[in-house]
Amino acid sequence: MSTFSGIGTALSSLNAHRQALDVTSQNVANANTVGYTRQRATMVASPTAVNPSMFQSASGVGDGVRVTGVERLADAFLDAQVRSASSSASYQGVRSTAYTTLEASLGEPSKTSLSSQMSQMWSAFEDLANNPHQASARTAVLSTAAAVTDKVGALYSSVRDQWTQARDQAVSLVDQVNAKAQGIADLNGRILATTNVGGNANELVDQRERAITELAGLTGATSQTRANGTVDVLVGGNPLVEGSRTNALVVTGAPAFADAAGGAPVTVSWAHRPGSVVALSGGSLAGQLSVLAPADAAGTGGVLAEAAARLDTVATELADQVNTLHQGGYTAAGATGTDFFRLEAGLPAALGLRVAVPDGDGIAASGVDGAAYDGGVADAIHTLSSAARGPQALWAAGVVDTGNRSASATARATVAEAARAQAESQQTSAAAVDTDEETVNLMAYQRGYQAAARVLSTIDSVLETLMNMAR
Incomplete structure (x- = not known):
């Protein structure tokens, strides 16, 4: 040398x-x-x-x-594991939040809950059966029954408002997805330009990888790296980002709760292919769509539509069962065949439930024609409080079912979040300074x-x- x-x-x-x-x-x-x-x-x-x-x-x-x-x-395997765990945790987290919010809005048990309001109504019917001659007893029946109809309507409105808020959140999530996708496309272009002149683009790659992880939490997205160092991001097997180009998403389907309750789902479609629904595999956006889904015959549909359907069932059964007994009774004036409740046409049963009796004398408490002070029918109506298929039992079963589903959703969200935190910890151990x-x-x-x-x-x-x- x-x-x-x-x-x-x-x-x-x-x-x-x-x-x-x-x-x-x-x-x-x-x-x-x-x-x-x-x-x-x-x-x-x-x-x-x-x-x-x-x-x-x-x-x-x-x-x-x-x-x-x-x-x-960086470890590509750990990165993919974090994204998969983030997708699952975000999905379960949205569903858990929806159930927790719904459960809180039901307010069971409490003095102002629907169960409490119905119990007061049944007690008022019992008092009327024991004191059919007292005007105050008849007034109490009407006031407690009106409180029940108001409560059923308020609960339905609360569910509808939660659905509307969830749909607005879905629109906001789609906007976030489109913005992050555009950001990744821009980073792809900058990374390619930097590496083409021999520069170091590692910091830009860090930004891009972080954005992809956030997209995975939103949509369950996956990524594929090209030979030139740019990345394609896929959602449901279709490209959301292709190099420096993006394909935007848009919320489609049911615009209002009435449409979803009628069976029309809320969907996310490709903006450049109208009618082509995105097959989301996870993420918070998929979780929102599952919450917004319509009810189904098996009772496993959307969280909110199922709750609204249960309220409609309770309202319908309450009106049918009480009216069936009330129609066989006699008012103080001897009239028979009258309804105690009515359902307004053009409205969901829970919103259209009304007290049909104009005043206390219109209550058909008597089971004997001409015996104005008999309380046989009022007593029969009172027994609906303990009937196996009565309105009270139906509502109680619905509350228990909601509580069980909420607890299950919370447990799943907790497990999924623990898995995400563990995956992130492993990634940090391998890649952090x-x-x-x-x-x-x-x-x-x-x-x-x-x-x-x-x-x-x-x-x-x-x-x-x-x-x-x-x-």
């Missing part, structure tokens, strides 16, 4: 260790930056660049070291730099000695 070759070798070591120190400094600077992935300078030995000849004098030791690139120390490790690296690269500088200093001293001897 010639003296000048030794200078080049030492110089390459100085440059390589300086770049390694720069990379380590970047890691330390971003030790607390969310989403930052630690980096390493990749150093390889430079072979001797010679052309074979009979007068070749090179030693063949090599020409030093060079940095071939700066590598992101360890300041202790970086300190060791700083010392190693510093010693390497100092050693290379010492080699240059030694060669300089040797050359100076040679030149002095030649004078």
Whole structure:
């Protein structure tokens, strides 16, 4: 090896260790930056660049070291695991929140709950059966029955308002998806432009990977990396992002709760392919769509539509069962065949439930014609409170079912969130900056730099000695 070759070798070591120190400094600077992935300078030995000849004098030791690139120390498997876990946790979280909100709106048990209001109505009928001649007893029946109809309507309105809010949230989520997709497409373009000129785009890649993870939490999206370093993002097997181009999503389907209650689902479609529904595999958006889904015959439809259907059933059964008994009774004036409740046409049963009796004398409490002060029918109506298929039992079963589903949804959300947190912890352990490790690296690269500088200093001293001897 010639003296000048030794200078080049030492110089390459100085440059390589300086770049390694720069990379380590970047890691330390971003030790607390969310989403930052630690980096390493990749150093390889430079072979001797010679052309074979009979007068070749090179030693063949090599020409030093060079940095071939700066590598992101990310684990693709752990990244995919985090995205899958985020998709599941977001989906279960939305459903758990919907059930918790619904359960809270029912207000069971409490003094103002529907169960309490119906119990007061049955008690009023019992008092009327014992005191059919008292006007106050008849007034109490009407007031408690009106309270029941108001409560049923209020609960239905609450469910409808929650559905409307959930649909608005779905629209907001779609807007977020489209914005993040555009951001990923822009980052794809910037990353490609940077790498094409030999630059380091690792920080841009970090931003893109973080955005993809957020998209996975929204839609269950997956990604595919192209040979040029750009990424395609897929939702339901179809591209949401293709290089620097995006395909937007739009909320379609039922615009109002009445449509969903009638069987029309809320869907998410591709804006450029009207009518083409996106097959979401997970994420908070899929969770919202499941909450907004219409009811079905099996009782396993959307959370809110099923609750509304249950309220309609309770209202219908309450009107039918009370009216059936009331029609067989006699009013104070001897009229028979009258209804106690009515259902207004054009409205859901829960919203259209009304008290049909105009005043206390219109209550057909008597079971005997001409016996105005008999309370046989009022007593029969009171027994509906304990009937196996009575309105009270139907509502109680519905409340219990809602509570069980809410508890199940909460448990699933808790498990899914624990899995997501564990996956994220594993990802962080593999990719986050360890300041202790970086300190060791700083010392190693510093010693390497100092050693290379010492080699240059030694060669300089040797050359100076040679030149002095030649004078």
